[in-house]
Amino acid sequence: MVDGPVNDAPYRLIEEVTFGENVVVFSFTNLYGCEIGDNTRIGPFVEIQRGARIGANCKIQSHAFICSGVEIEDEVFVGHGVVFVNDKYPRVDGDWEQLPIAVERGASLGSGAVILGGVRIGPRALVGAGAVVVRDVGSGETVVGNPARPLEG
Numbered sequence: 001m002v003d004g005p006v007n008d009a010p011y012r013l014i015e016e017v018t019f020g021e022n023v024v025v026f027s028f029t030n031l032y033g034c035e036i037g038d039n040t041r042i043g044p045f046v047e048i049q050r051g052a053r054i055g056a057n058c059k060i061q062s063h064a065f066i067c068s069g070v071e072i073e074d075e076v077f078v079g080h081g082v083v084f085v086n087d088k089y090p091r092v093d094g095d096w097e098q099l100p101i102a103v104e105r106g107a108s109l110g111s112g113a114v115i116l117g118g119v120r121i122g123p124r125a126l127v128g129a130g131a132v133v134v135r136d137v138g139s140g141e142t143v144v145g146n147p148a149r150p151l152e153g
Helices: none
Strands: 012-015 029-032 070-072 083-085 101-103 114-116 142-144
Touching (some): 101 114
Parallel strands (some): 012 029
C-alpha cells in the first residue's frame, strides 16, 4: 500500500484511506476510511464512505456515491452518477440496518443506476443506465429498468 494517490488535484478530502499502487483521484472527491486497490481511477465529485472497499483496476466515474458496506471487486466499471443505498428503510430517528452490497469482478454499472442494500451483482454482469437494482443480478446477466429486470432478446 502507498500513502496516497499518484496525482495532484485540488479540493480533495482524503482521510484514513488505504491506497494501492498507481491510484488516481481527481478533484472534488470525499474519500474517508475506505480502501482502494491498485490502478483504480476515481473521478471528480465522487464520495466513498468509511468501510467501503474498491478493488484493483476499477474505474469510478464522476458523481458516484459509494456508501459504507459496499464491496466492489476488481475490474468493475461504475458509471456517472451511480448511487448505492445501504439501508431499505431509512429514518431520521430510530435504528436502521446497514445492508451489505457486493459488486463482483468485471461487472459494469451504467450511469444513473441505483443499487439498493442487500444485493449482489454477479461477475461480468451489466446494469443498464438508470436501472434500479432491488434484487441480485446473476453472473453475466444484463438488467435494465425500474425495478431492474433481465434484458430479453
